[in-house]
Amino acid sequence: GAGVSQSPRYKVAKRGQDVALRCDPISGHVSLFWYQQALGQGPEFLTYFQNEAQLDKSGLPSDRFFAERPEGSVSTLKIQRTQQEDSAVYLCASSLYDPAEAFFGQGTRLTVV
Amino acid sequence: QKEVEQNSGPLSVPEGAIASLNCTYSDRGSQSFFWYRQYSGKSPELIMSIYSNGDKEDGRFTAQLNKASQYVSLLIRDSQPSDSATYLCAVNENTGNQFYFGTGTSLTVIP
Secondary structure, three states: OOOOEEEOOEEEEOOOOOEEEEEEOOOOOOEEEEEEEOOOOOOEEEEEEEOOEEEEOOOOOOOOEEEEOOOOOOEEEEEOOOOHHHOEEEEEEEEOOOHHHOEEOOOEEEEEO | OOOEEEOOOOEEEEOOOOEEEEEEEOOOOOOEEEEEEEOOOOOOEEEEEEOOOEEEEEOOEEEEEEOOOOEEEEEEOOOOHHHOEEEEEEEEOOOOOOEEEOOOEEEEEEO
């Protein structure tokens, strides 16, 4: 596609509900990143994929967070048993290889009520 | 703990003036430095990268890096109202794939 596409753009979840956030990277991009951006803060790294391999998940805040990219293209970030502190914008970025050349998607704004 | 510090602002400058945005970082191992612009409700957009000490110019933008002082700055010349946004500083070690972002500086250019 023309850019990184994320869906849904907005998600409201009740506390305790599971959510799944989707990222469609730019076609052919090998590297894929997930970031969490709380209101008034900069993005914080969550996890990194190279093709289907999750090479770094050190930023995932708890075992409630899980990410996958089974075919090396589309990625899903899943949050189980959502809590209010999970409310944030979740940004996906992709690059051919170099993280410095990553393009960001528009993000999914998650609100947990 | 890797930290990237920015003055959150807001920073207001009149149209046509120079806007100066500053960033300090804690990890001396950082090798790559970036400035992103983020309009309200939009995703970050890379505007400048710098890897070595000194100045790097691109149009109205100049990035300045001083590794000894662990300081990186962005100058915007001839500021335009369309430059009004939050500017995020990010650093990368080159040994990993993590970017560490500051909290951003909000810039308003007043017509």
